[in-house]
Amino acid sequence: MNDTDSVDMSSGEESESIDLIGSNLNERMSVSLEMRVVPSDVPISEELSQFDSSRFAQELFLKAGTHDFETCLHQHWRHYVPLCYTYHSNLVEGMMELNAESILFRPLEIFLYGNEDMENAVQTITALNNPPTVCGHLFKPEEPTYFCRDCCVDSTCVLCTECFLQSEHRKHRYKMSMSGGGGYCDCGDKEAWKQDVHCNLHKPSINQEQDNDNILERLPIQLKNRARQLFEVLFNFSIQLLCCEAYENIPTTLREVVQIDIDNQYVTMVFNDEIHTYDQVISVLTQSIFCSKQEGREYASTVDREGRSAVKCGNFEQCLEVKQMILQKTVDVPLKCLVYSKRFVSLQYFAQKLILYMQKIIAISNGFRQLFCQCEMSVNNQSTLTERVLLSENILWKSARTVLQQIFMNSFFMDSEWKKAFAILYIKARYLISFHNAFQIIVDAFLKYCEQKLNPQGKLLFLRITTPMTQSEFRRAQSILYDLKYLLGIVPTQYTQGLREHFLNGFRSFLQLLSYMHGMDKVVRQVGQHIEFEPEWETGFNIFIKIQLIIQSILDWCSNDAELLKQAYLLTGETLSLIQQKTDVSHMLKKDALPIVKINEPLRIQVLSAQHAAGIWRRNGYSLSNQLYFYSNIKCRKEMYDRDILALQIGASLTPPDVYLIQLLYKFGLLEWVRSPENGRSTETDTKTYEKVRIMEEFLHLLLIIIVERYEPFVGQVTKEEKLKREVLHQLCTAPMTHSDLVRNFTDSGQELETVALEIVLKEIADFKKLSQSSRGNYELKNDCLKYYNPFYYHYTKADQCKSEEYVLKRRKALGLSSLLLIPSLPSFCDSFQSVIQLLQCDIFLTLVTAVLYRTIDQKAELWSEAILIRILHLICLALFEQEDSVGKQQTTSTAMPSEKFQFYENSQKYKIEKLLVQITTATKADACEALVSHVLKLFSKYNEEENTKNEQSMSSTVSQDLSNDTNKEKQNGNRRKELIAQKQAKIMAKMTALQRVFIKENKDLFPEEKLSMDFDSLSPTTPSSSSTTTHDLLTSELDTTANQMDTSPCQISQPYLGTIYLDSSVQTKQTLTCIFCQENSELKLNSDTIVISAYVQSSRVLSKNRSQKIENPDTFDPTFMSNDLYWGVHVSSCGHPIHASCWMKYHDSVLLQSQRLALRTRGATNYDIEMGEFLCPLCQTLSNTVIPLLPSLRTFTNETKSVSSQLSYKDWLDGLEKALNSSIESPCEDKSHKEQIFFNLCSLLNVTKIMNETVALNFQLLFETTKNLRLQEFSDSMRERISLFARNVYVFGLNVNPDDRNDRVPTILWTSCAYTIQTIENLLRIDSKSILKSLSLGQTELISSLVKVSAVYGLLHNIDKAKIHCLKLLSVLLPSPARLQVPSLANVDLFHLLVSLCFTLPILFIDGVPQFIHVANGNLNDLYLMRLILTAHCLQILSSHNFIYEQEQNISEFSSSNIKYDDDGNSVEVEAIKNVVQKIIQSQKNQSYQTPSQRLLSGRALCEKLKLALLPLLRCSALFYHHLTDTAWPTVTSDTASFDPSTEYTIICQYLGLPKCLSKILNQNDHNNLNDLLNSLTSLSVAPLHNQTNPVSILTYPIKTNELYHLPKEYIDVMNQVSQYAAPYTYARDETRSPCICLICGEIVVRKSQTSIFSSLLTSYQESKLGTCYLHTLQCCGPVGLYLRIKECSLLLIHITDNGRANKARGTLIPAPYIDDYGETDQGLRRGNPLHLCEERYRLLYKRWLSHTFTEDISRSMELNTSIYATIWNLF
Helix, strand or coil, X not given: CCCCCCCECCCHHHHCCCCCCHHHCCCCCCHHHCCCCCCCCCCCCHHHHCCCHHHHHHHHHHCCCCCXXXXXXXXXXXXXXXXXXEECCCHHHCEXXXXXXHHHHHXXXXXXXXXXXXXXXXXXXXXXXXXXXXXXXXCCCCCEEEEECCCECCCCCCECHHHHHCCHHHHCCEEEEECCCCCECCCCCCCCECCCCCCCCCCCCCCHHHHHHCHHHHCCHHHHHHHHHHHHHHHHHHHHHHCCCCHXXXXXXXXXXXXXXXXXXXXXXEECCCCCEXXXXXXXXXHHCCCCHHHHHHHHHHHHHHCEEEEEEECHHHHHHHHHHHHHHCCCCCCCEEEEEHHHHHHHHHHHHHHHHHHHHHCCCHHHHHHHHHHHCCEECCEEHHHHHHHCHHHCCHHHHHHHHHHHHHHHHHCHHHHHHHHHHHCCHHHHHHHCCHHHHHHHHHHHHHHCCECCCCCECCCCCCCHHHHHHHHHHCCHHHHHHHHCCCCCCCCCHHHHHHHHHHHHHHHHHHHHHCCCCCCCCCCCCCCCCCCCCHHHHHXXXXXXXXXXXXXXXXXXXHHHHHHHHHHHHHHHHHHHHCCCCHHHCCCCCCHHHHCHHHHHHHHHHHHHHCCXXXXXXXXXXXXXXXXXXXXXCCCCHHHHHHHHHHHHHHCCHHHHHHHHHHHHCCCHHHHCCCCXXXXXXXXXXXXXXXXXXXXXXXXXXXXXXCCCECCECCCHHHHHHHHHHHHHCCCCECHHHHHHHCCECCECCCHHHHHHHHHHHEEEECCCXXXXXXXXXXXXXXXXXXXXXXXXCHHHHHHHHHHHHHHHHHCCCCCCCCCCCCCCECHHHHHHHHHHXXXXXXXXXXXXXXXXXCCCCCCCCHHHHHHHHHHHHHHHHHHHHXXXXXXXXXXXXXXXXXXXXXXXXXXXXXXXXXHHCCCHHHHHHHHHHHHHHHHHHCXXXXXXXXXXXXXXXXXXXXXXXXXXXXXXXXXXXXXXXXHHXXXXXXXXXXXXXXXXXXXXXXXXXXXXXHHHHHCCCCCHHHHHHHHHHHHHHHHHHHHHHHHCCCCCCCXXXXXXXXXXXXXXXXXXEECCCCCCEXXXXXXXXXXXXXXXXXXXXXXXXXXXXXXCCCCCCCCCCCECCCCCEEEEEEEEEEEEHXXXXXXHHHHHHHHHHHHHHCCCCCCCCHHHCCEECCCCCCEECEEEECCCCHHHHHCCCCCCCCCCCHHHHHHHHHHHHHHCECCCEECCCCCEECCECCCCHHHHHHCCCHXXXXXXXXXXXXXXXXXXXXXXXXXXXXXXXXXXXXXXXXHCCCCCCCCCHHHHHHHHHHHHHHHHHHHHHHHCCCCCCCCCCHHHHHHHHHHHHHHHHHHHHCCHHHHHHHHHHHHHHHCCCCCCCCCECHHHECHHHHHHHHHHHHHHCCCCCCCCHHHCCCCCHHHHHHHHHHHHHHHHHHHCCCCCCEEEEEECCCCCHHHCCCCCCCCCHHHHHHHHHHHHHHHHHHHCCCCCCCEEECCHHHHHHHHHHHHHHHHHHHHXXXXXXXXXXXXXXXXCCCCCCHXXXXXXHHHHHCCCCCCHHHHCCCCCCHHHHHHHHHHCCCCECCCCCCCCCCCCCCCCCCCCCCCCCCEHHHHHHHCCCCCCCCCCCCCHHHCCEEECCCCCEECCCCCCCCCHHHCCCCCHHHCCHHHHHHHHHHCCEEEEEECCCCEEEEEEECCCCCCCCEEEEEEECCEECCCCCCCCCCCCCCCCEECHHHHHHHHHHHHCCCHHHHHHHHHHHCCCCCCCCHHHC
């Protein structure tokens, strides 16, 4: 793939050899082979429409059994195929089918079955079949497959869903994945399973095998003869057409002379290749055939999907001209492009259709299948038709290859005998090696490609300047190695002489390949200048990765046969001798050469690694660094690094130790350490000195590895299980690891680890721990296993070594263990490697030890490092341990030679090593190694019994003295620091005291006289400790005060409630906030610098109860009344971090400049859209698109007014508002659409009071009239601007319209957002069973407070007259009017939104002139009575809702109001009041001819409790609203405020809102007549529909439940099975957006559909028709944010449509699905395939984030972490 932002035109399926085994078939069925509907504008000729199928079938009957039969069919096809299959006039549409079924296929079926009654014939033939014992189900794309880890032979053996669910494998350890299409189910295949071969559906009977042999005999003879002849002709015709590249080569009976000068007789065909990308093909086609870019993309997609596509139709010269232009326009390698006759293409297309037709026929009968297999194996021109297909693979295009593969699977693979016959032609496995020499043939085929890459020295050489065609050819050739791996995959149990000979022939060729690779990619150290070009090294490593499993298979073959092993050793030795004669060290070779010379290559790579670590090879670039990294990486180290270490250990076992070490030192360039051990000083530069020291460290590290690494079977006395245990232990020593990380670390070149052995080891050495149910589980090493940790483990990188030491030391410290890390006890070497330990007692090693110790004592020695000393000390420990074990080994080993006696201690005395160690204890250079040195001396003391006590005493005294000296020094230094700090603090405090005295003297008038003297006395200098304590106490007190201000409202003498809040005259506490930008403190005031908080406004459908309805036209939408199904809404979210408005402007300007610069530097999308006004919070980086100004308490607006209590009753209040409403209504008139309209002429307060009682009028006027001539606070210009800007942004982003400050809907949308946001937060609290009292977070509190206050104030800044009219419209729903107002039914209106809007508009209903701040709602009688009115209406709304008053369990046949009987619930006034209301509702519904349910009524008490429960959401929202509107403290309760039962919370909220707890006072009809009016409004048929609703009666059920996400199945396999029948056809061959998805909001399964789908009505242009189905479904169902479960990838798709789909702008992200395996890990992409289970905790967290509208924030943060420079086109998902 040449360009990462374009789709690769190369086909991964074509680059590998055809593999027909199981699920390895990844090629899909071409879409073009599906039946296409004939376009309406294409006429069908009379010849085609009047064709007689029966007549032609009779003609076939007459010629059956003769040679004329084939000729007759060919002539028929020659004439009619080009007519039935022809290209559309627009070539993008592809091939059309015109009446092909009746003309081409129906005659064949009539001939086959012998009559036209084909249904009965098929049933008769099917009845002859036996129950199938082999499934053979062909997998569709995205269909689930299952692989049993315990029973399968290899990873290609899979089961379909039905077989898996009916098999024993479901109880085993299975793996699931999604099929790419083309594979088949292996159920019933004995070669695929070790046990449980058949599922319950395909279990064979006892006599079934014998019956299968007689299936052909049961078929009628005539039917059998017709089928055989028909299959031969059809299959032979298909192969002749598909395996032919030229029209002239097809049979003459199919050809017709085509004139080259006739138009539309030829097409230019473009073929797929592995070189060109989508963008390149599109560019070439747009320049050659002058098509649009979109058409070019369609052509490129067809080429990639089907393998070829016609791009030009015309005469021969025109098509040839286009071909030449395409070849000229293609860069470097031209596209494969041919000119074909249209007749030829039609015949080839028909040949593919015939293959599909035969596939359907042979599936009917097992006899048909056997007959067809015979036809496939029939010999034609000295080869079978099947062989011809296999040999013609290189000329087949993708769709043709796919249909042929599928017919093979449906024929050969459904019968075991025919499958073996096919295997002889294709695979043959061991038989190929025995009889056909396949091993050598395959390797020689690859060697031919390698010979083209050899340099003059006979080594492989790869260059980066190779042409793409050459690179592609060699990359394709490497697929041969996969065949070789498969061929050697099964080790035989019996060896024949022919098998050995042919295997050795192939092995000899394989050694030739290894000799080509040996010495390739040589590097020479750059000395003068840096390398100019990085050499090509990747190909060599890729080849090695492919052959390392082959090497392991070859070793397995040889290890099972002694004779084969001897011959293989001889061949290997001969090859190594030839290689060594041509190497750079060939002059050193002798006949009796030492093993050190023969292991020269492993040693050279170790020296190279050491020199690279020292920085000597830095000028050789990154290529060398990368090679050395992969050399020891998990992908390659098994056959590279590990083999080299083994080779060095072999050399050490066969070489005298002194000679071996001298050779190693010579190669490392360290002989100076032996020649002059006491001289550690250097005269060279610091760089050279560092290089030598670093190389010495690497040498000693290698020496440690050679001696320590014995955990290899047959090297040390260990088993494979012990080796695995040690590997797992050291992996867990770096950190606790998840199961997937462990498996990934133990994966060798893609080969799956034996998980059973791993599980056993993990249970033994580790504990599995999970912090929570939803968290990932980690394996943590057990405490008793820490002692086995080796700090010099050879698979550790430098980073791993440091990380492991830190982790182990931390664990040991927590357990109270020593911090000294030693190499643990080691297993013994095997006898063959026992001599390796002699390295530890030889003279060269002791000389090295002496040199290191001398240089440690010498303070001026430069050729020394602490790491060198540590390694030497560990080597000494190993030597002493070996000597301790040597006595026991010599006693038990009778074959031990005297020379092998281990005497390190005796030899070390000659070199005075112990004395040198004693001297080191006083050397300052060894301070960091003091504990390790002491430990070594203790080990020495065991071998010196005479001086043991003396040495211990001297050593302990020395150590204790040093320790005591260090302790005293530390104490003295600590006391000195404390004294200095105390003196400095005293000076600072004295200076502060002096300044305070001066300030007090200069400002005496600011301090009371009686406190002045006391203050002077208190300002005396204090000690540092007291001053610091005082400062801490002041800070703590300030923080506590701030916290109290945030959590509680001002203190109240008695708990106020609505109607009395405005009388409360308590002092308001000032609120001070700190700007997050400038860190300055500011007090919230109306006339000061405005403080704002970041917020994000978005339209929402989260609370919608009606997904089918949405806003059709936002520009004309009327938001006056909110529907109670909440199908739309505007949500506001905020992080709550305050910032000055001026600071925010500076920050926003900088963001604009930064985004402009960023757009020029990167092509990727940012995580915020500056065009949509988005930005990030400066502190927490939360996505925002507006700011909300913060206002002080609204009660400060009226703190200077005189609180006067109005004595107006609720009845008089209703009467006054009713008079005001009716007095403001003008006579109705009709508009142009002849709809009756009502106009309001605002009535003044004076006119309303004139028609009222004098006392009532006075109180009514007192309630609404404001006091004049009061000094009121004024808004600053900044505050007014910010409030107006926020309201405009809510309007723009909430409705997705253009800005319009004068629009009448601006305040309505603002008030809607306030109510909707509160409802969302209340839903969040409700799902957690939390009370609204003190359960909000600080951000939620700040958001609601600021949003409510801004909404309350904005009504005063907008058009007052419009607000008054809006108030009257809202009142018209609740109050009766003689005029027939076209208002919606009360049953369909959301009453909380109505409450919020009326609360903000009712105080300004009677304003004359300029509004003042005292007209803001303040919790007076208006709010109390309004709350009561809303509650009354809501009670009736609930009681009259669908089936609320009826029981749901029992049904009765008859029901009438006369026989209503209630259970005896006592004489409760509350129950009786509800009963009376229910009687009226039932009677009213009967009068309106509503069909009442035939169900039993609820009892009075149950109805009362149910009603209170249904009222609770409204009451909770209202309490939250008025709490933040009035800043009234919550009532003090004794129980836990975090959780309440509904009855308790209902009582507390009613008390807080001033409402009666008993519903009888609300529903008592004797107190007022408003109940009857509200009932009439609920059941009236003359109401206007709300937002196109047709039913005036709400279908909403109460109590209202919070919306939930789709209930997912517990097991992920159930999810996969649920969508397995849905196949998503291609748009582009590698289109990852086509995965079937489940919408988690509505539960609908979303897949890519055709243009005639349900979304076609939404598409208005060609561009929109290419939008993704998830994108379109989100617009229709979810609103701006969609949540989808992608089944194939096991991931969640979050998609956010930023502009309501107007410009098709979207962004999104992919996150793991809430399904986890037994280890608590997700499996995004189903890479591991473990069984997954739904994690309820994760899914609930996802649900809460959806409900809280934080998905937009999640998408933004994920985009921020995305490092790709290319943007994902999310609207295609």
